[in-house]
Amino acid sequence: MTSVETIEQTSSIEALQEAVLLALMKPQTMSEQLRTQLADHYACLTDEQIQTFFAEGLLKLEEYEQDLLFSPQFTVKAEQRLAFASPFALNSYSKEAVEASALAIEALMLHVTFRLASGIELQVPLTAVIAERFMKSLHLHKPLAENLRAFIKEEVPKNFQAQVALALRDDIFQFEKYQVLFKEIAARFTAKTAWTPSQVDFVTTLIKTYTPQALDDLAEKLERLIQSCQEDMATAETRSYHHPQILGSNMGSSHDHHEAQAVKDNYSQIIKNAQDLKVLL
Numbered sequence: 001m002t003s004v005e006t007i008e009q010t011s012s013i014e015a016l017q018e019a020v021l022l023a024l025m026k027p028q029t030m031s032e033q034l035r036t037q038l039a040d041h042y043a044c045l046t047d048e049q050i051q052t053f054f055a056e057g058l059l060k061l062e063e064y065e066q067d068l069l070f071s072p073q074f075t076v077k078a079e080q081r082l083a084f085a086s087p088f089a090l091n092s093y094s095k096e097a098v099e100a101s102a103l104a105i106e107a108l109m110l111h112v113t114f115r116l117a118s119g120i121e122l123q124v125p126l127t128a129v130i131a132e133r134f135m136k137s138l139h140l141h142k143p144l145a146e147n148l149r150a151f152i153k154e155e156v157p158k159n160f161q162a163q164v165a166l167a168l169r170d171d172i173f174q175f176e177k178y179q180v181l182f183k184e185i186a187a188r189f190t191a192k193t194a195w196t197p198s199q200v201d202f203v204t205t206l207i208k209t210y211t212p213q214a215l216d217d218l219a220e221k222l223e224r225l226i227q228s229c230q231e232d233m234a235t236a237e238t239r240s241y242h243h244p245q246i247l248g249s250n251m252g253s254s255h256d257h258h259e260a261q262a263v264k265d266n267y268s269q270i271i272k273n274a275q276d277l278k279v280l281l
Helices: 003-025 032-042 047-056 063-074 078-088 095-107 128-136 146-155 158-167 176-191 197-210 215-234 244-250 254-280
Strands: 111-115 121-125
Touching: 003 078, 003 095, 003 111, 003 128, 032 047, 032 063, 047 121, 063 128, 078 158, 095 128, 146 158, 146 176, 158 197, 176 197, 176 215, 176 254, 197 215, 197 254, 215 254
Parallel strands: none
Antiparallel strands: 111 121
16 A cells, blocks of 8 residues: 555545544434343343443443444444445445544543433443444445446446445455446446436345346346246235234234235335336346
8 A cells, every 4th residue: 555545544534433423422312122132131121220231231241242232223224324424435444444443432432322211311431342333334344346446436427426336345246247247237327327326226236136147147037036026916915924813813904904015015116126127238
C-alpha cells in the first residue's frame, strides 16, 4: 500500500468511525429480541432487574457472551444497511482496521443509552464488542474486487453505485464468472434504462441463491422460478400450517386470509422481477 493509499485509508476509517459513534450514541429503545435474551438467559424479567444486571453483571460477562447478548440490538438489518453505509460503500476497510477502530471507540469510555418502557434510562458502556458488532454488520470489511470497484464507478449510474458496491461484497462475487455475469446484466440494465433498487437486489440475490453459470442458464432458472412461484401461489392458503388439525381449525379465518395474501404478494413481486429480467436478457 502506497503512502497516499495509507492516508486515504486512515481518513476513510476515521470518517466511518465518526458516523458509527453518532449512530451508537443516539438514545435507543431496547429491542424485544434483547429483552428476550435478558429474560431467557439472565432471568431479567422487569425493568428494575435489567437495570441491576447492567449495573452489576454486564461487565462480568465474557466478550463472546456480550456479543451474543447484544447481537439483536447492534446488528444492522439488511434493509437499514444501505442507508447507513452508502457514503462508505466504495471504500476499502480491512478486518483489522475495523477491529482497531472498535477498540478506539471503546477507549473513549462513552455510553449507549437505552430507554425502557417504564421510562428508566440505562447507561451501558460502549465497548469494542458493541462497536465491532455494529461495524462488521455493515459488511464494509468484506472485500470488493478491484475490477468491480472500477466497473461500478465507470458503468453504474451514480445513484445505484452504493447499493451495487455493497451487494457485490458477497463472497460469491469474488469468483470471476459471477463478476462477468453481473457485468453482462448491468450492461442490459443500462441499455434499457432499467436500473431499479428492486432489480439490483433481485439480481444479486438470484446469483447468490441459484448460481447461474451464464446468461442462458440464468434465463432457464428464471423460467423455473416463475413456474415454482405460480404453483406455490395456488396453495398459499395452506402454507402457514403444518398440521392437518391446525389447518382445519384455521381454514377461512382472517389470519388465514392475511397469511395467504402476504405469501401471494411476495410471490407476485418475485414473478414480476423475474419476468422483467427475462425481457432484458
